[in-house]
Amino acid sequence: MSALLSLERVSKRFRGLVAVDGVSFAVPQGAIFAVIGPNGAGKTTLFNLIAGALAPDGGSIVFAGEPIAGLAPDAVCRRGIARTFQLVRPFPALSVEDNVIAGALLRQHDVGTARERAQALLRRFELFERRYQPASALTLPDRKRLEVARALATEPKLLLLDEVIAGLRPTEVDRMVAVLRELNRESGLTIVMIEHVMRAVMALATRVLVLDHGTAIAEGTPEAVVRDPAVVQSYLGAEVV
Amino acid sequence: MTVAVITRLADDVPRRTLILLGILLAALLVAPWIVNDYLLTVLIVTLYSAYTGQAWNIMMGFAGQLSLGNALYAGLGAYLAAALFTDFGIGPWIGFLASIPVAAACGAIIGFLAFRFGVAGVYFAILTIAFGEFARIGFDHLTIVNASAGLFLPVAQYAHNDLWRLRGDPTMFYYVILAATVLAFVLCRLLLRSRIGYFWLAIREDEQAARAVGIDTFRYKMYAVVISAAATSFAGVFYAFFYNNLFPEQVFNIGRSIEMILGPVIGGVGTLFGPILGAFVLNGLAETLNATMSAVGLDLPGAKEVFYGLCLLFVILALPEGVWPPLARRLGFDKGKR
Numbered sequence: 001m002s003a004l005l006s007l008e009r010v011s012k013r014f015r016g017l018v019a020v021d022g023v024s025f026a027v028p029q030g031a032i033f034a035v036i037g038p039n040g041a042g043k044t045t046l047f048n049l050i051a052g053a054l055a056p057d058g059g060s061i062v063f064a065g066e067p068i069a070g071l072a073p074d075a076v077c078r079r080g081i082a083r084t085f086q087l088v089r090p091f092p093a094l095s096v097e098d099n100v101i102a103g104a105l106l107r108q109h110d111v112g113t114a115r116e117r118a119q120a121l122l123r124r125f126e127l128f129e130r131r132y133q134p135a136s137a138l139t140l141p142d143r144k145r146l147e148v149a150r151a152l153a154t155e156p157k158l159l160l161l162d163e164v165i166a167g168l169r170p171t172e173v174d175r176m177v178a179v180l181r182e183l184n185r186e187s188g189l190t191i192v193m194i195e196h197v198m199r200a201v202m203a204l205a206t207r208v209l210v211l212d213h214g215t216a217i218a219e220g221t222p223e224a225v226v227r228d229p230a231v232v233q234s235y236l237g238a239e240v241v
Numbered sequence: 242m243t244v245a246v247i248t249r250l251a252d253d254v255p256r257r258t259l260i261l262l263g264i265l266l267a268a269l270l271v272a273p274w275i276v277n278d279y280l281l282t283v284l285i286v287t288l289y290s291a292y293t294g295q296a297w298n299i300m301m302g303f304a305g306q307l308s309l310g311n312a313l314y315a316g317l318g319a320y321l322a323a324a325l326f327t328d329f330g331i332g333p334w335i336g337f338l339a340s341i342p343v344a345a346a347c348g349a350i351i352g353f354l355a356f357r358f359g360v361a362g363v364y365f366a367i368l369t370i371a372f373g374e375f376a377r378i379g380f381d382h383l384t385i386v387n388a389s390a391g392l393f394l395p396v397a398q399y400a401h402n403d404l405w406r407l408r409g410d411p412t413m414f415y416y417v418i419l420a421a422t423v424l425a426f427v428l429c430r431l432l433l434r435s436r437i438g439y440f441w442l443a444i445r446e447d448e449q450a451a452r453a454v455g456i457d458t459f460r461y462k463m464y465a466v467v468i469s470a471a472a473t474s475f476a477g478v479f480y481a482f483f484y485n486n487l488f489p490e491q492v493f494n495i496g497r498s499i500e501m502i503l504g505p506v507i508g509g510v511g512t513l514f515g516p517i518l519g520a521f522v523l524n525g526l527a528e529t530l531n532a533t534m535s536a537v538g539l540d541l542p543g544a545k546e547v548f549y550g551l552c553l554l555f556v557i558l559a560l561p562e563g564v565w566p567p568l569a570r571r572l573g574f575d576k577g578k579r
């Protein structure tokens with residue numbers, strides 16, 4: 001399998017702090033790739049670098065064979081990378097449906113077609129009944145689902161999910177895991193997910209990258225990574241696996 | 242084609258909204274036969290403010306870019322059309338066609354400077370004021386349009402209304418501004434329900450999130466400024482031919498820009514009906530105040546401005562969304578999807 005996304009020694013500094021420190025990894029086409037690590041490890045910063053919200057200080061980011069480091073976020077999305085925000089940011093005053101239509105209109109120029117696509121996604125994420133409510137009226141778990149639906153509406157090749165499962169109730173976790181697996185199987189959608197909920201990581205990920213203080217301390221299959229002493233010490237040790 | 246546009250316009254509008262709009266339009270169409278000359282002038286001023294408010298709403302209400310300098314675009318339209326008319330005898334409609342690219346280019350320059358260099362929010366508003374002030378001072382010294390002495394259109398008694406040259410009685414002007422207001426309303430609705438409208442609202446709501454779904458925010462903000470500027474320039478053309486005199490001090494005065502935003506702010510920023518309702522509420526109340534004051538023999542200069550200020554204060558404190566959204570909910574006009 002060829003890599004859809006590959007990072008080579010990517011770094012980002014905030015004044016004195018090195019948030020991402022020479023991180024390299026490759027995500028094969030069709031993979032579900034998880035990024036884990038303690039709070040402040042640099043996971044979200046890494047997403048911001050890939051999605052174009054931040055420009056890296058060094059290193060290269062190649063997507064579908066083309067360098068994308070430093071591109072504007074909208075340009076990155078148009079190339080086929082969609083992202084969600086850890087601190088969700090739906091369009092608050094717009095209805096749930098209009099939020100997703102705004103995403104779908106990137107590829108579907110006709111509003112009617114975009115609405116159909118949006119409604120299909122809303123059904124999938126169990127938001128169809130709430131489609132006329134303003135996004136601001138949704139609960140946090142619903143807003144997270146809305147973010148995923150809106151990102152998917154842009155028809156990405158690669159989906160970046162920043163902690164969309166954390167904060168969901170156990171039954172909701174299972175449903176989200178099922179939907180993501182379905183998307184991955186049906187359309188070969190490649191997913192990179194930041195996640196603290198190890199149950200979801202173990203269930204979904206084909207590979208896991210562990211970040212700590214901006215550096216990649218381990219990478220491998222989920223089973224191998226959770227047995228890695230360095231990982232256990234820096235991250236999992238504190239949690240109950 | 243026409244049928245398609247009309248069906249699309251009426252598409253999922255609640256029946257009662259259509260009926261209300263129909264009644265309102267019918268009332269406005271017959272108004273000149275019912276009201277006296279004075280009230281007709283009040284209606285013209287009201288529709289003028291509804292029209293300019295609608296044009297401003299594209300920028301602020303849809304795309305979230307606060308312009309406090311829209312008098313600039315009206316002023317450019319006014320001066321260009323008036324100068325073409327007085328100097329070359331070129332009619333106002335050609336003048337309007339000429340003013341579209343001029344106003345649009347000015348809007349594009351302001352938009353480019355602001356959006357390229359990350360001037361946003363209050364700073365964008367200040368930039369728009371600055372350009373309006375440049376124009377005011379510039380035109381005050383521009384001798385080809387008589388500088389501060391003012392530009393006057395020839396006024397004569399006309400036997401017939403000449404729509405092509407916009408020479409005629411107030412009834413003709415009334416129908417012109419009514420048609421413009423209706424067209425602006427229809428155009429705004431079509432824009433709002435098309436791709437560009439969704440993108441504008443997304444930008445207004447959260448620019449970073451809009452970029453994350455692939456929206457080229459620079460480009461769509463530019464469209465908003467350019468369309469708003471071009472639409473506003475028509476108001477200027479109308480103003481020039483209705484009042485027949487132009488002074489930079491008045492036309493480009495920041496007060497004109499503020500007046501343009503009062504209607505939509507009071508009626509409801511970002512709504513289609515807000516600018517119209519706001520214009521009627523504001524001008525209706527202002528005229529009532531006027532009539533009351535002259536009835537009791539009061540003459541307080543500046544009373545109108547103070548009154549506008551109080552209206553604004555009331556709306557901001559009591560009805561932050563404007564008058565229309567809560568009213569629409571109360572009357573059940575919000576059953577459509579948007």
Ligand SMILES: Nc1ncnc2c1ncn2[C@@H]1O[C@H](COP(=O)(O)OP(=O)(O)OP(=O)(O)O)[C@@H](O)[C@H]1O
Nearest residue numbers: 014017019037038039040041042043044045046086
């Ligand atoms: N824009 C910024 N400016 C300055 N410092 C930042 C910025 N963004 C992140 N940081 C810092 O960079 C470090 C990494 O933050 P980041 O948000 O990437 O961590 P994370 O792994 O996503 O953590 P969490 O699990 O809490 O979401 C933190 O110390 C954070 O304070």
Ligand SMILES: [Mg+2]
Nearest residue numbers: 043044045086
């Ligand atoms: Mg994070």
